[in-house]
Amino acid sequence: MKVVLINGSPHKSGNTYDMLHDLTEEFHRLGVETELFWIGTGCIHGCIACGRCDKTHRCIFDDDLVNRVIDAMEDADGLIVGSPVYYASPNGSIISAMDRIFYASKDELPNKPGAACVVARRAGTTAALDVLEKYFTITQMPVVSSVYWPMEHGRGPGETRQDEEGIYIMKRLAKNFTWVMKSLEYAKEHGIEPEPMETDRPWTHFIR
Template sequence: MKILMVNGSANQRGCTYTALSEIGAAAQELGAEWEIFQLGGQPMRDCIGCNQCSGKGKCVFADGGVNEFLEKAAEADGFVFGTPVYYAHPSGRLLSFLDRAFYASSGNSPFAGKPGAAVASARRAGTTASLDVVNKYFGITSMPVVSGTYWNMVHGRSPEEVRQDLEGLQTMRNIGRNMVWMIEQLKKAPMPEQERGTFTNFIRPAGQ
């Protein structure tokens, strides 16, 4: 069992990393393997909707680590996407990365039927709004959403402060345990076949 996580912070060992590591450690106690995919501090190209990825299963642009991540995603059993909060919103780099990854793989998704969790770290506020945004990727990709025992968030301006957020860390550990449990249950009962092929636009040319 493999859990693949994404650290949407440019700080590779900061607050978001601390939260993800707590999830991973709890999952590992139950026999799961885990990996944190670091987005790092380099500029992240946004999805430009060029549709050149259609049918290819990968982004036409080789930068940003998107295609490397998609290869790993195909072998993963569950996902955690972590983000810092700056202005009551997920990090721009995480959203650009996820837009490209999910758009490029929409024809043959490595995510469908696999559970996902969103995690946010903040000094104070904006976490729930950020979680709402990231959770939408799960909702459009047939991904069961993994919950904890409170909102999936930690608080602190540094890893040291996050480690003082005892309830937040408790929530992270419960996410890890719930992730392993859900993966095990889904292996017993695979998701049903999904209908595909219908694609409509809200605006149609005159006469159609």
């Protein structure tokens, strides 16, 4: 059982990393494997709507984490995205990456649980979570919750280590996420299959 995590902060070992580490520590304790991807500090292309991924199911820009995340999701059981809050929204680079990961991928994501978590100095956390969770809810991915909205607070590196409740929320998220993954595995073993993501569903553009 494996979970892919994305660190959407330009700080490789900053507060977002620490928050994801709270999750991975608990996952490892529960015997769940993890694979961490970092957004980096380089340019992350936005989606240019070229439509090439319709055929290839991979993004034409192959110089960042996007296609590597899609590949990793092939044999992963869930996806967790962490981001710092920038102007009451996720960091711009992670939004660009998420647009391309979710637009290009096909079978790798639906029916696998997803969760988002954010870190902020003070405000904008729920607005940022709302943006990230929408990628899951348009992709037929069950969104896993904790016992509070998944956020930690801190500004400079290490500050979130004082956020006892935030750390607890992440540990519970990892526990709940594992429970959902195990439940889905059990369901599959017992012939309970999810609805397919059919391509012939109604698809209207409001004008026709």
